[in-house]
Amino acid sequence: xxxxxxxxxxxxxxxxxxxxxxxxxxAEHQLLxxxxxxxxxxxxAVIALGIVFxxxxxxxxxxxxxxxxxxxxxxxxxxGAGIAGRHVWLQHLPAEQVPACGPGLDYILDSFPxxxxxxxxxxxxxxCATVDWNFLGLSMPAWVLISVTILGLGGIWNNLRRT
Numbered sequence: 360x361x362x363x364x365x366x367x368x369x370x371x372x373x374x375x376x377x378x379x380x381x382x383x384x385x386a387e388h389q390l391l392x393x394x395x396x397x398x399x400x401x402x403x404a405v406i407a408l409g410i411v412f413x414x415x416x417x418x419x420x421x422x423x424x425x426x427x428x429x430x431x432x433x434x435x436x437x438x439g440a441g442i443a444g445r446h447v448w449l450q451h452l453p454a455e456q457v458p459a460c461g462p463g464l465d466y467i468l469d470s471f472p473x474x475x476x477x478x479x480x481x482x483x484x485x486x487c488a489t490v491d492w493n494f495l496g497l498s499m500p501a502w503v504l505i506s507v508t509i510l511g512l513g514g515i516w517n518n519l520r521r522t
Contacts, residue, residue, distance in 0.1 A: 364463035365415075365520075366419060366515040369416035369428075369514070369518070370416040372408070372432075372513065372514050372517075373409050373416060375409075375506070376405050376510065377419065378403055380406060392492055401439060401443050401500065402501050403508075404438050404442060405503070406436045408439060408510060408511070409437060409447055411432055411514075412432070412510075415428075415432075415514075415518060417439060424454070425519065428514045429517075433514075433515050436508065436510060436512075436514065439503065440511065443500045443504035443507065447498065447504060450500065452519055453479035468498070480504075500510055
């Protein structure tokens with residue numbers, strides 16, 4: 360297996376997703392940064408992206424399978440980027456336009472039908488607009504946006520290219 364093989368690059372995509380989740384859990388449990396509802400959905404997207412990368416690496420698909428994996432990677436990465444982009448947008452709203460803090464994610468999911476619960480989550484709340492962490496001037500959701508975009512584009516290219 361060469362470093363540039365499709366399998367190795369898919370495994371690298373999985374490793375990147377695993378690293379992102381490891382840091383998210385470190386930030387939550389060691390830095391005591393509680394994830395807001397949009398952070399939780401970004402984690403779900405990163406986990407799903409990592410699973411697709413891992414299955415693609417282990418499966419060793421033919422051309423049709425590689426196209427399917429590329430499509431799944433693209434859809435999941437676009438979803439994660441959309442969620443992270445919405446989060447970044449909320450963080451850059453003027454203070455008077457930030458939505459009020461709402462109930463926690465567990466309460467929302469238990470109390471409302473799924474469609475309405477998702478609507479409430481994506482509307483955002485005051486806790487989603489708070490920037491508790493940054494690196495090089497960018498918040499964690501901004502880094503997630505950059506990362507899933509790069510992983511998505513790289514995963515699509517990797518699985519559609521000729522080997």
